[in-house]
Amino acid sequence: MIPYGRQSISSTDIDAVVEALQGDFLTTGPLVEKFEKSISILSDAPSVAVSSGTAALHCAYAAIGVEPGDEIITPPITFIATQATAALFGASIRFADVDKFTGLMDPTEVESKISKKTKAIVAVDYAGQVCEMEQLRKIADKYGVYLIEDAAHSLGSTYFGQNVGSIADITTFSFFPTKNATTGEGGAISSHDPELLDKARKFARQGLVRNKESFRIQSEGIWHQEVHRFGLNYRLPDVLCALGISQFARLHEFKAKRQTIFDRYVSAFESESSVQTIKVLPNRSTHWHLFPIFVEKNQRMRVFNGLRESGIMVQVNYLPAYRHPVFKNSDDIRGEFPNSEQFYESEISLPMYSDLSSRDQDVVIEKVLNLVRV
Numbered sequence: 001m002i003p004y005g006r007q008s009i010s011s012t013d014i015d016a017v018v019e020a021l022q023g024d025f026l027t028t029g030p031l032v033e034k035f036e037k038s039i040s041i042l043s044d045a046p047s048v049a050v051s052s053g054t055a056a057l058h059c060a061y062a063a064i065g066v067e068p069g070d071e072i073i074t075p076p077i078t079f080i081a082t083q084a085t086a087a088l089f090g091a092s093i094r095f096a097d098v099d100k101f102t103g104l105m106d107p108t109e110v111e112s113k114i115s116k117k118t119k120a121i122v123a124v125d126y127a128g129q130v131c132e133m134e135q136l137r138k139i140a141d142k143y144g145v146y147l148i149e150d151a152a153h154s155l156g157s158t159y160f161g162q163n164v165g166s167i168a169d170i171t172t173f174s175f176f177p178t179k180n181a182t183t184g185e186g187g188a189i190s191s192h193d194p195e196l197l198d199k200a201r202k203f204a205r206q207g208l209v210r211n212k213e214s215f216r217i218q219s220e221g222i223w224h225q226e227v228h229r230f231g232l233n234y235r236l237p238d239v240l241c242a243l244g245i246s247q248f249a250r251l252h253e254f255k256a257k258r259q260t261i262f263d264r265y266v267s268a269f270e271s272e273s274s275v276q277t278i279k280v281l282p283n284r285s286t287h288w289h290l291f292p293i294f295v296e297k298n299q300r301m302r303v304f305n306g307l308r309e310s311g312i313m314v315q316v317n318y319l320p321a322y323r324h325p326v327f328k329n330s331d332d333i334r335g336e337f338p339n340s341e342q343f344y345e346s347e348i349s350l351p352m353y354s355d356l357s358s359r360d361q362d363v364v365i366e367k368v369l370n371l372v373r374v
């Protein structure tokens with residue numbers, strides 16, 4: 001069986017976790033701060049470690065103060081966490097269609113969805129490729145709204161030489177096993193705005209205020225801590241931070257290996273007109289998370305099932321978010337998103353992970369070509 005994604009765990013990763021287990025702290029200890037430093041170096045912005053990519057998004061929306069009545073603009077082609085965590089704060093979700101060759105939110109579509117209620121534009125770096133951030137920044141500034149980057153796919157990517165994490169007002173990462181680096185479950189928030197980052201951190205730490213200067217109750221002893229706004233427990237344990245630190249030291253290796261796999265797929269399908277690959281945009285260095293291919297809509301089910309039947313665990317990323325039954329007007333709005341529909345109906349994500357051997361990759365390539373040539 002060849003999975004579509006999987007972690008790469010080395011003996012140094014294992015040693016790091018064992019050492020943490022033998023230490024004094026299982027959860028909040030010195031490795032949390034150390035891991036946050038590794039994230040900050042990579043994202044080129046101060047960062048907070050949290051327990052998942054979903055938690056990171058929830059913290060980002062808490063930081064900008066999403067409230068009932070606010071609207072956020074998101075692409076349909078994403079994991080539902082992008083929308084769910086804002087909807088849970090009462091936000092209305094507005095969708096902006098994607099480019100059909102990249103799956104990235106189209107800035108023109110975004111601008112057409114701006115209203116007086118818009119709180120934030122939330123871009124998703126599909127497959128690891130950074131969105132049209134320059135255009136999105138201009139729109140965000142023009143209308144005075146926040147720009148959030150869901151970089152669950154794009155840890156280690158760059159845009160005009162800038163590291164992902166330092167571009168948007170807030171960037172969120174995921175360290176799920178299939179993502180570019182893993183802590184099992186885990187995530188992070190990066191931001192150059194100290195106030196936003198402080199709000200995100202507090203939300204992830206039960207809302208607890210610990211510094212004396214900020215106390216509103218002055219009469220208590222040194223045990224005292226107090227809450228001004230509710231938060232949740234989204235801490236990332238020390239043991240998982242140990243894995244994260246070790247994984248981040250291997251990120252360049254991961255990126256290079258994923259690039260090699262990406263290039264091999266592209267050259268294998270170059271001369272096959274019935275298999276399209278993702279459009280690669282200029283001015284970026286991408287840490288590829290997914291390898292999407294596009295086949296004829298009426299062939300997708302057969303090709304997908306054929307691959308699964310031969311033990312190749314392909315995926316489809318993603319069902320356009322508005323089609324989830326939680327969105328009640330799904331059927332009425334489908335027609336507004338022809339590119340997202342086209343993208344979803346023809347997409348298959350092939351196995352893509354740093355330890356994918358060239359032999360296994362050849363098996364995938366051969367099977368795909370056999371299936372599409374029928």
Ligand SMILES: *Cc1c(COP(=O)(O)O)cnc(C)c1O
Pocket residue numbers: 052053054055078079081082124150152153174175176185186187
């Ligand atoms: C994986 C993912 C998330 C959620 O991350 P978790 O760590 O699984 O909670 C959010 N957005 C996108 C685009 C993702 O791919």
